[in-house]
Amino acid sequence: MKMDWLTDADLTPLVAPLNPAQKEAVTAPPQPRLVLAGAGSGKTRVLTHRLAWLIAAEGVSPHSILAVTFTNKAAAEMRGRIEQLISVPVRALWVGTFHGIAHRMLRRHWQQARLPQNFQIIDADDQMRLVKQVLRGLDLPDDRWPPRSVCGFINARKEEGQRPQQLQDQGDYSQRQYVRIYTAYQNACEVSGLVDFAELLLRAHELCRDNAEIQAHYRRSFRHILVDEFQDTNTLQYAWLRVLAGDSGILFAVGDDDQSVYSWRGARVENMLRMEHDFPGARIVRLEQNYRSTGTILKAANGLIAKNSNRLGKNLWTAAGDGAAIQLYAAYNEIDEAEFVALRCAEQRAAGRLCELAVLYRSNAQSRVLEEALIRHRIPYRIHGGLRFFERMEIKDTLAYLRLLANRDDDASFERAVNTPARGIGATTLERLRAVARQQQRCLWQTAQTQAAELGRSAAAVQKFLRLIEQLATDTAGQPLSATMALAIERSGLREHYQTAAAGSRGGGEQAQARLDNLDELVNAARSFERPPEDSALDPLTSFLAHVALEAGEQQAEAGEDCVQLMTLHAAKGLEFPAVFLVGLENGLFPHARAVDEGNLEEERRLCYVGLTRAQRQLYLSYAEVRRIHGAEQRGAPSIFLREIPAECMVETRPRSGVLRSLPPASCAPHRTVSAASSISEALPGGYRLGESVRHAKFGEGTILSFDGSGERTQVEVRFKSSGTKRLLLSMARLERG
DNA sequence: GCAGTCGTCATTTTT
């Protein structure tokens, strides 16, 4: 049954580089498998080799395999690596993100999915705007119904597979309003032919679940389903996979429960356990040999994560040596901490490349002080995160015009474009249009056409806008995408708008110039997109817009320069660096007080585990005794995680001199090392633990957020349910265990 | 429509 892609001899490169566990996973018989892939254990390798193995050794047709990832980056990497392994046309493979695959199906079966052929995808920002409009339409004040929460509600419902009509009225007023908003929002999307991210998945799931023909088609097609980062799947994604697999589809899931750090956005680690029940014959394969880090780093990581309960269980080991000890730096304050990082970076600059260094932190706000220190030391750095190219204001402004060209029903784009740049169509006019549109159940564009004459003062402006779009449509018909783009930027007045801003005020001029450059870049992007990739039944414009929505692009293209990498722990997941600084290891900051409060200490610990396992050779940990948080100086205790890392893995390093220290220890030689055990290992008197519930005679019930000091002077910070957060002297507070 | 001012809020984020 072997296909002629490869001969037997060619199978060698597929299995030769694998260790026994990897080989077991890759060459497993066609049965469901859950591969528990520890950090740095060759997860991607197993996934790609498995895929290649199925084709080359099992004779599976490339068309019968579906491989799903979470990010575009992961999908691209998989494609690239498969290409290197076997000579199979990668385009024949269904390799993509959950959203990308769902999108592909919905475009194919738009009629069955009950979508307009030219439906458009909206991103989180568009969704928020739309929700705000809907709230206005329902006359609900957005301080009582915060758009953020509403979006959260809608997305959470969709990710649970719930439509508004399926939500039961529990007699709760607030709940009822949320359902009402959800209904109205969904209605607005239908009218405008818009699909948000969660909707892509939900529609695709419903399509495959409810349409017998389509279901049979894809079940026949996808004999094998491979999933990456399985611990991050949400309820809906899991349900969809089950529908696609049916009784005979074979699921090969790769994930690591210890790296599950996205429960707050719907990820369900439980899916890993459910899989064993839902897919008969499923077996677990553990990948525990680590190829990334030193023995010391792994020992630290293993020691830490062992404190978690409810694990599937796994112990990383390496054939490499112990390597250098982990260095722990007790900084006086956050400036001192940043200075330590910058100095070490400066040292490393001579030894190696700066891009081998990463600074990881829990929350974005921590980056500022680090940046300032790096700038002082003239060390180039790059921050991952923040606004990406296609999320920039000027880009989204331009895209609104293009979306309106593609689809006049798109109210969200109409709202955005109609008065950007300002052309005298203000809030009053718009509100009038919206009211009529709602009443007549029509889109804004149609309403504007019929009502223009009755709009009084702004009638002319509205009519001019309508003509602008129509004229643009006529003039760009049949033109290449980039030409359409360029013309839209000119005619809309957007270029002029930013040009005046650039020429004007000195302060904002620089930013306006950057915006102009971005507009040029957008035209360039369109140019390189003029031959649409697959499924080109779509017109190039819709195809481009979908691409833009699904792949918002890199944050900054300037990857050229060699620089230190700064990012949050979440953003670091999946990456590795020769040397890693993990900063801000203080209770309250990391683990974050809010997470502890919400009972998510274990997820914080997993996040720390992710951080530790990013390092290949050298790991630096640091905390500040005092830190400015929201303007106020706060004394924080070393993170509970520092006590959970085996003390023998760490050495404590002290500052060069006491310049920034209030009280430099006199005997403190530069880089003096002492045992870390002293300062962080003692237990909290009374044996209290972080996150533990306690009761206070006066303040009632609360949760321990952090503690510092020692012995008689130990202080605890407790968040009380009714009276807020208080700092108490442990010996005086007479807390009871709750 | 814009600039200036005030009040509020402050974890993590891909698609």
Added chain:
DNA sequence: TGACGACTGC
């Protein structure tokens, strides 16, 4: 402390 959104006055 500082960023952002809402509001106010020209």
